[in-house]
Amino acid sequence: MSENCNQSCSSCSEECVEKKDQKNDFSEKLHEMSSVRKVIGVVSGKGGVGKSLVTSMLAVTMNRLGYHSAILDADITGPSIPKAFGIKEKATGNDFGLFPVKSKTGIDIMSINLLLKNDTDPVVWRGPIIAGTVKQFWTDVIWNDVDFMFIDMPPGTGDVPLTVFQSIAVDGILVVTSPQELVSMIVSKAVKMAEMMNIPILGLIENMSYFKCPDNGKKYQIFGDSHIEEVAKKYNLKVLAKLPIDPKISEACDKGMIEFLDGNWLESVCKILKENIEQQKN
Numbered sequence: 001m002s003e004n005c006n007q008s009c010s011s012c013s014e015e016c017v018e019k020k021d022q023k024n025d026f027s028e029k030l031h032e033m034s035s036v037r038k039v040i041g042v043v044s045g046k047g048g049v050g051k052s053l054v055t056s057m058l059a060v061t062m063n064r065l066g067y068h069s070a071i072l073d074a075d076i077t078g079p080s081i082p083k084a085f086g087i088k089e090k091a092t093g094n095d096f097g098l099f100p101v102k103s104k105t106g107i108d109i110m111s112i113n114l115l116l117k118n119d120t121d122p123v124v125w126r127g128p129i130i131a132g133t134v135k136q137f138w139t140d141v142i143w144n145d146v147d148f149m150f151i152d153m154p155p156g157t158g159d160v161p162l163t164v165f166q167s168i169a170v171d172g173i174l175v176v177t178s179p180q181e182l183v184s185m186i187v188s189k190a191v192k193m194a195e196m197m198n199i200p201i202l203g204l205i206e207n208m209s210y211f212k213c214p215d216n217g218k219k220y221q222i223f224g225d226s227h228i229e230e231v232a233k234k235y236n237l238k239v240l241a242k243l244p245i246d247p248k249i250s251e252a253c254d255k256g257m258i259e260f261l262d263g264n265w266l267e268s269v270c271k272i273l274k275e276n277i278e279q280q281k282n
């Protein structure tokens, strides 16, 4: 650091260590009126494996456990969160910022579909605009006293998820997979991305893991044998939950009734997150 350092790196021509650190820091500041204690990113290797369902169920379960939860829907080109919660109204704002929409049970939600005139309007934007929108969900939305924010991450490991991870202070990542996926490759990509971003992977969640026959109670592995345990072991990760294929799940999503779906598949995951936050308090 120069003797004459005035801490104003943006206007300084010196090449010192502190300045380099600032150059690599792309993090965006949360809105000054917001308070968010833990941010969990939910990622998947490809579309349709149930990333949005898991994100929604995590927020619902955490809410049931007495924590104020929120969802930042960063999946700008495929925003399915408002539909799962049956939210019809649009987000509002004032001179200070935008307000998330509250679900029936009090979960705060922000999604591009809450800002578009018609839910069916496609978002045909280029990567930087999409990433900029997600950033604004972090910087311009007033998130009031949130214990757990779950981010439905954009799919893949491209430009948009990269920007999101760099700009938002994500505390941990949950990886959602399904048995028919190339699990090993997906997990390995997620692990590498998390390492690059310096964000811990909290564990894996297998969706559509089995089907429990209502007639005889037997479990059937519709998509064949799961390899998730081996893959988890290889990368020293934990499988935190396995969700069944259940028509009740898709029906609840389709009818906007996800908050009223019975099922405690993600309770163990939420308890781990809860312990994490409790430990930090002490």
Ligand SMILES: Nc1ncnc2c1ncn2[C@@H]1O[C@H](COP(=O)(O)OP(=O)(O)OP(=O)(O)O)[C@@H](O)[C@H]1O
Pocket: 044, 046, 047, 048, 049, 050, 051, 052, 053, 054, 075, 078, 080, 155, 207, 208, 243, 244, 245, 246, 247, 249, 250, 251, 253, 254
């Ligand atoms: N375990 C399940 N049992 C029954 N239906 C499910 C299950 N998981 C997800 N679905 C249904 O599959 C569809 C896709 O799920 P979801 O939107 O959560 O996937 P996604 O990975 O977020 O997809 P995208 O990346 O395209 O947004 C939804 O209609 C959802 O209701």
